[in-house]
Amino acid sequence: MSRFDLSRDELAALLEGEPSYRVEQLWRAFHLEHLDVSEVTTLPRPLRQRLALEPALALAWRVARESTSDGGATRKWLLEADDGARVETVLMGYRRRTTVCVSSQAGCAMGCSFCATGQLGFGRHLSSGEIVEQVVLAAGEAARAGFGRLGNIVFMGMGEPLANAANVLGAVARVNRDLGIGARSVTLSTVGVVPGIERLATEPLQVNLAVSLHAANDELRDRLVPINRRYPLGRLMEACRRYREATRRRISFEWALIAGVNDRPVDAAELAALARPLGAHVNLIPLNPTPGYPVAGTDAAGVAAFRDALSERGVNATVRHTRGREVDAACGQLAAGMEVGGLGRRRPARVAAPAPLA
């Protein structure tokens, strides 16, 4: 739990007996920076001391480690909670707008073979407040570092957001209301949890949806993304179609390009056949190597050829700029403190790296 799980009324109740403006003062201070109550120097010292003892006002996360890359523009924090849960949050600073990549779970139960988080296994769900707290930490650091205002949130850190949909949507509503970041600036990336996509189709909050596809036939997708056995491509595409119809919003497909596995002309053709009718945009990410899946990402020429093959079939694709590779902050490399253990213990990859197909 985090202080950001409290409502304003609950905060007011904790401040009973104090002048009423204190509620607003503290609420604002909390949303400005990731500070302990004892450090909120606008409050009188005796009040600070009293509130510092209040468990409901505590922060969930301690920054256990910070790593930077790209000349300081990419910052990754390893965060640790009192129960030992560890997650990672990545801030990507650009001059005009800054993006934070947040975690929705400690570890992940989905077991995708190529993903460092999947190789870690499941720890626990994060509460809404624990997600909001990551955004507050990032916003404060972005301001301090002189980056552009934190305007975008992507759920591409640890965990599967639609396996923790209630808390994730609660967090989106809160950042919307309390930090002024609109749902349209929030992207949920899902491995394809069909009931979650169906729920998003009826949600009033209009977030962007990215679906991590990686394979466009069931045989290959079953191996790369085990949840495909439960929600195969037919059902997934049907859910995407309904989402698109209900929200009129464009979907994007994420595709980690794996050398010799899903980067052949036939893969591009199959992907285009799924993306085109949906008007989906494709994000191509050369696979980042992980300890449990020592297969190379597609090289630059191969990536360009794949993009061109999509474009010839009328599908727009963007090659995702990989940030933070040297601090393992890039997609799928988040494996919070794997070397140290903790909740979300390391366990061997359940799905062995597939041999490259002929």
Ligand code: SAH
């Ligand atoms: N669980 C969600 C969100 C977190 S993963 C999901 O899977 O969509 C964020 C993105 O990184 C996903 O598109 C995921 O497929 C991708 N990814 C995972 N491992 C990767 C790797 N080793 N290299 C490149 N991208 C990877």
Ligand code: SF4
């Ligand atoms: Fe979980 Fe996403 Fe990694 Fe799959 S790719 S194991 S869903 S975090």
